[in-house]
Amino acid sequence: xxxxxxxxxxxxxxxxxxxxxxxxxxxxxxxxxxxxxxxxxxxxxxxxxxxxxxxxxxxxxxxxxxxxxxxxxxxxxxxxxxxxxxxxxxxxxxxxxxxxxxxxxxxxxxxxxxxxxxxxxxxxxxxxxxxxxxxxxxxxxxxxxxxxxxxxxxxxxxxxxxxxxxxxxxxxxxxxxxxxxxxxxxxxxxxxxxxxxxxxxxxxxxxxxxxxxxxxxxxxxxxxxxxxxxxxxxxxxxxxxxxxxxxxxxxxxxxxxxxxxxxxxxxxxxxxxxxxxxxxxxxxxxxxxxxxxxxxxxxxxxxxxxxxxxxxxxxxxxxxxxxxxxxxxxxxxxxxxxxxxxxxxxxxxxxxxxxxxxxxxxxxxxxxxxxxxxxxxxxxxxxxxxxxxxxxxxxxxxxxxxxxxxxxxxxxxxxxxxxxxxxxxxxxx
Amino acid sequence: xxxxxxxxxxxxxxxxxxxxxxxxxxxxxxxxxxxxxxxxxxxxxxxxxxxxxxxxxxxxxxxxxxxxxxxxxxxxxxxxxxxxxxxxxxxxxxxxxxxxxxxxxxxxxxxxxxxxxxxxxxxxxxxxxxxxxxxxxxxxxxxxxxxxxxxxxxxxxxxxxxxxxxxxxxxxxxxxxxxxxxxxxxxxxxxxxxxxxxxxxxxxxxxxxxxxxxxxxxxxxxxxxxxxxxxxxxxxxxxxxxxxxxxxxxxxxxxxxxxxxxxxxxxxxxxxxxxxxxxxxxxxxxxxxxxxxxxxxxxxxxxxxxxxxxxxxxxxxxxxxxxxxxxxxxxxxxxxxxxxxxxxxxxxxxxxxxxxxxxxxxxxxxxxxxxxxxxxxxxxxxxxxxxxxxxxxxxxxxxxxxxxxxxxxxxxxxxxxxxxxxxxxxxxxxxxxxxxxxxxxxxxxxxxxxxxxxxxxxxxxxxxxxxxxxxxxxxxxxxxxxxxxxxxxxxxxxxxxxxxxxxxxxxxxxxxxxxxxxxxxxxxxxx
Numbered sequence: 001x002x003x004x005x006x007x008x009x010x011x012x013x014x015x016x017x018x019x020x021x022x023x024x025x026x027x028x029x030x031x032x033x034x035x036x037x038x039x040x041x042x043x044x045x046x047x048x049x050x051x052x053x054x055x056x057x058x059x060x061x062x063x064x065x066x067x068x069x070x071x072x073x074x075x076x077x078x079x080x081x082x083x084x085x086x087x088x089x090x091x092x093x094x095x096x097x098x099x100x101x102x103x104x105x106x107x108x109x110x111x112x113x114x115x116x117x118x119x120x121x122x123x124x125x126x127x128x129x130x131x132x133x134x135x136x137x138x139x140x141x142x143x144x145x146x147x148x149x150x151x152x153x154x155x156x157x158x159x160x161x162x163x164x165x166x167x168x169x170x171x172x173x174x175x176x177x178x179x180x181x182x183x184x185x186x187x188x189x190x191x192x193x194x195x196x197x198x199x200x201x202x203x204x205x206x207x208x209x210x211x212x213x214x215x216x217x218x219x220x221x222x223x224x225x226x227x228x229x230x231x232x233x234x235x236x237x238x239x240x241x242x243x244x245x246x247x248x249x250x251x252x253x254x255x256x257x258x259x260x261x262x263x264x265x266x267x268x269x270x271x272x273x274x275x276x277x278x279x280x281x282x283x284x285x286x287x288x289x290x291x292x293x294x295x296x297x298x299x300x301x302x303x304x305x306x307x308x309x310x311x312x313x314x315x316x317x318x319x320x321x322x323x324x325x326x327x328x329x330x331x332x333x334x335x336x337x338x339x340x341x342x343x344x345x346x347x348x349x350x351x352x353x354x355x356x357x358x359x360x361x362x363x364x365x366x367x368x369x370x371x372x373x374x375x376x377x378x379x380x381x382x383x384x385x386x387x388x389x390x391x392x393x394x395x396x397x398x399x400x401x402x403x404x405x406x407x408x409x410x411x412x413x414x415x416x417x418x419x420x421x422x423x424x425x426x427x428x429x
Numbered sequence: 430x431x432x433x434x435x436x437x438x439x440x441x442x443x444x445x446x447x448x449x450x451x452x453x454x455x456x457x458x459x460x461x462x463x464x465x466x467x468x469x470x471x472x473x474x475x476x477x478x479x480x481x482x483x484x485x486x487x488x489x490x491x492x493x494x495x496x497x498x499x500x501x502x503x504x505x506x507x508x509x510x511x512x513x514x515x516x517x518x519x520x521x522x523x524x525x526x527x528x529x530x531x532x533x534x535x536x537x538x539x540x541x542x543x544x545x546x547x548x549x550x551x552x553x554x555x556x557x558x559x560x561x562x563x564x565x566x567x568x569x570x571x572x573x574x575x576x577x578x579x580x581x582x583x584x585x586x587x588x589x590x591x592x593x594x595x596x597x598x599x600x601x602x603x604x605x606x607x608x609x610x611x612x613x614x615x616x617x618x619x620x621x622x623x624x625x626x627x628x629x630x631x632x633x634x635x636x637x638x639x640x641x642x643x644x645x646x647x648x649x650x651x652x653x654x655x656x657x658x659x660x661x662x663x664x665x666x667x668x669x670x671x672x673x674x675x676x677x678x679x680x681x682x683x684x685x686x687x688x689x690x691x692x693x694x695x696x697x698x699x700x701x702x703x704x705x706x707x708x709x710x711x712x713x714x715x716x717x718x719x720x721x722x723x724x725x726x727x728x729x730x731x732x733x734x735x736x737x738x739x740x741x742x743x744x745x746x747x748x749x750x751x752x753x754x755x756x757x758x759x760x761x762x763x764x765x766x767x768x769x770x771x772x773x774x775x776x777x778x779x780x781x782x783x784x785x786x787x788x789x790x791x792x793x794x795x796x797x798x799x800x801x802x803x804x805x806x807x808x809x810x811x812x813x814x815x816x817x818x819x820x821x822x823x824x825x826x827x828x829x830x831x832x833x834x835x836x837x838x839x840x841x842x843x844x845x846x847x848x849x850x851x852x853x854x855x856x857x858x859x860x861x862x863x864x865x866x867x868x869x870x871x872x873x874x875x876x877x878x879x880x881x882x883x884x885x886x887x888x889x890x891x892x893x894x895x896x897x898x899x900x901x902x903x904x905x906x907x908x909x910x911x912x913x914x915x916x917x918x919x920x921x922x923x924x925x926x927x928x929x930x931x932x933x934x935x936x937x938x939x940x941x942x943x944x945x946x947x948x949x950x951x952x953x954x955x956x
Contacts, residue, residue, distance in 0.1 A: 171600075191472040339601055339602065341601070342602070343600050344603070346473040347473065347518050348514070348515065348518055350602050350604060351518035351521050351522065351602060353601060353602070354522075354601060354602030355521055355602075358555075359553075369553060378514075382511070382514035382515075382518070385486045386511060388472060
């Protein structure tokens with residue numbers, strides 16, 4: 001499938017972040033049309049028609065999410081933009097913030113109009129210093145030109161946008177952890193229900209959308225929900241930004257229609273495996289997505305197709321591993337990440353991530369024990385479905401991928417106290 | 430109101446009830462660490478998971494609201510397996526040195542391990558090291574290694590004491606509970622965090638390593654520290670007098686009463702039991718040649734009635750003054766009214782120390798009136814002005830002055846006392862009033878007798894004897910009965926409960942366990 005540039009249209013264009021250029025190229029026309037020509041309900045309907053799904057990773061239908069916000073609530077409503085992109089292997093939102101910040105702001109206006117929101121917060125990952133500076137300049141420019149503020153685009157519609165920088169925690173990308181952090185508290189995810197659409201930021205109804213999700217709204221309003229839905233496949237509308245990394249010749253962000261097979265991404269757009277080695281494994285959607293083997297490379301990249309094979313599209317961060325990568329080491333890296341980033345609030349995640357990391361470290365150090373596989377398997381199981389948020393489930397899924405797809409590598413490490421691959425390489429040499 | 434089924438039993442509860450509360454109504458106890466009925470829901474220990482029909486995942490009972498027709502199973506194999514898993518996770522980094530831990534015997538890690546754990550350890554890794562037993566306040570020690578991060582103490586300081594000293598720092602398995610920088614756990618309710626800590630992380634400086642908890646005996650009682658009348662348990666040990674310097678009372682713990690103190694008590698009350706063990710009047714004393722001499726009960730039980738009888742014969746009831754005390758029980762005060770007021774005809778009976786200054790008070794538990802039974806004394810009607818009584822005694826109109834329990838230490842009071850020749854003092858501890866008496870009768874403390882206090886709201890609450898009166902001291906009831914007998918007054922009371930029966934028209938057994946309002950009007954107003 002060809003590259004379709006919807007949100008990546010201006011990537012690489014140095015002028016696009018200036019408001020003047022953006023407006024000269026049709027910018028804020030969608031927002032203007034939504035506010036002056038469409039009722040809020042019509043906007044939401046169009047988004048429902050588009051099959052746009054939450055592109056932060058969970059894939060929840062966006063229009064449906066908006067419709068959960070009670071219309072008759074007397075409390076103020078908030079929009080929170082999740083720009084805390086922290087999933088390992090994921091770096092797509094960064095491109096939008098750096099190259100095309102006004103597309104995001106336009107999306108914020110459209111969403112706010114549809115839901116009746118007058119205050120939006122953008123929660124930007126702490127490490128994203130450059131994206132933050134660019135976004136901040138864009139928001140300031142938008143205020144100056146009357147695009148944000150008391151009268152959005154001159155209409156009788158008020159909208160304020162605040163940018164908040166995170167302090168470096170993966171868990172603050174979890175919706176409710178993000179809300180807690182935004183409220184100035186420790187980023188501990190909340191118990192659900194209630195869901196943020198009913199009780200969210202400052203106890204008010206809140207919409208939380210990812211940067212990429214909101215950035216699609218401009219085209220959906222201009223060209224219609226059906227046009228967008230047609231680009232993708234059934235129930236997975238539009239395109240997706242795939243962040244390709246790992247052992248490929250041309251890593252980067254590629255915008256492709258939903259449903260593009262992984263093979264096309266890796267071998268055509270990514271130009272194949274570095275050093276022309278053999279493909280061994282693929283993580284298809286950020287660190288939490290269970291790893292796939294080389295023979296699964298033809299699976300189309302949609303939320304539903306990947307769920308069918310027990311993995312997930314998640315944040316669409318595709319990590320490619322070749323034959324020289326030790327899977328015990330790969331799992332060790334991921335286990336280290338989850339143990340480091342678990343917020344520590346609930347038992348299974350706090351203790352489980354730490355325990356798994358310690359066991360895999362021990363195996364890697366050559367002190368594996370025959371029962372380790374069984375212990376890892378049961379720790380994984382006990383971490384699934386028992387925690388407050390999805391971090392524990394995600395970690396357990398990731399562990400499960402390595403343990404079920406490459407058990408022989410773990411067993412070799414445990415039995416021989418060293419890595420199988422070192423020997424193989426020695427033999428080749 | 431929804432009807433829900435738990436383990437096959439049905440119960441009707443109101444819609445705001447959670448599964449854990451509904452289960453409690455049926456007498457089904459669901460294991461928990463983070464849940465506490467007096468705190469907000471944390472939902473983080475994940476131990477209270479239960480199976481709910483039509484829900485694929487296990488749900489936490491503390492946060493799940495009941496719905497009509499809900500069918501809950503609290504002890505299926507799936508539930509047991511999940512709880513065992515959570516316990517295993519919690520014990521990964523917990524020290525397994527129960528024999529040297531002071532919580533041993535009242536630790537929920539031990540309890541639930543024996544109930545639902547009982548697995549063999551699979552943990553081969555090194556445990557995470559943290560800061561061991563260190564002081565975080567005047568009463569509390571923290572051991573971060575023993576902490577399971579249930580956050581009860583943190584929520585207590587945020588929500589109940591509203592003092593915000595504690596927090597959970599760092600993240601993942603490196604998380605730990607600690608004080609915020611520059612803070613100290615010195616709020617006046619700090620001791621409660623020890624009670625709600627389910628493990629040995631927070632222990633009590635006054636109690637740790639004084640007595641293993643399985644040697645403790647327990648008696649329900651009422652705190653005598655102020656007019657609130659918080660419900661408590663007295664934990665004592667009478668079997669091992671050679672331990673802990675002979676301390677009999679080892680600690681006080683709050684006892685739940687929804688109308689008075691809920692689950693809590695203040696530190697002033699919690700640590701205010703020293704007087705039961707120390708500085709006690711242990712024997713009767715009689716003044717001979719200007720100084721108080723040790724004597725025996727036979728002598729004083731001759732001496733006191735004779736003095737009273739002489740005064741009555743020569744001067745009539747006006748010759749006698751009585752200063753009762755708001756520290757005494759309703760039964761004691763009722764008996765004083767009976768013996769002195771009704772049988773002897775004495776009208777000068779008061780109880781309130783006019784020099785006593787109101788103490789600290791807050792809008793939660795602590796009352797300015799540091800006496801447990803001021804309201805009871807008022808209701809029983811011992812209302813003569815104490816200063817007038819003392820002045821009448823000093824000018825010689827009153828010949829025999831009978832003082833109960835008071836410690837008059839104001840300079841003017843001491844001046845008056847110095848000029849009164851015939852003081853009979855009946856009390857539990859030595860003080861400046863006792864030292865100025867002619868006869869000193871050793872009385873029991875509230876922990877050593879049965880009775881009731883009426884709190885400031887008018888709630889009558891019963892307390893029971895935990896330990897016997899120290900040495901030769903006797904309860905006020907016993908002493909007054911002996912005096913009355915010598916005076917040949919026809920008393921028909923065998924026990925304080927007979928007095929209560931006469932006063933309130935009912936027995937202790939007929940009383941509500943949470944206490945009862947003193948009058949019909951109050952009963953109606955306060956439910």
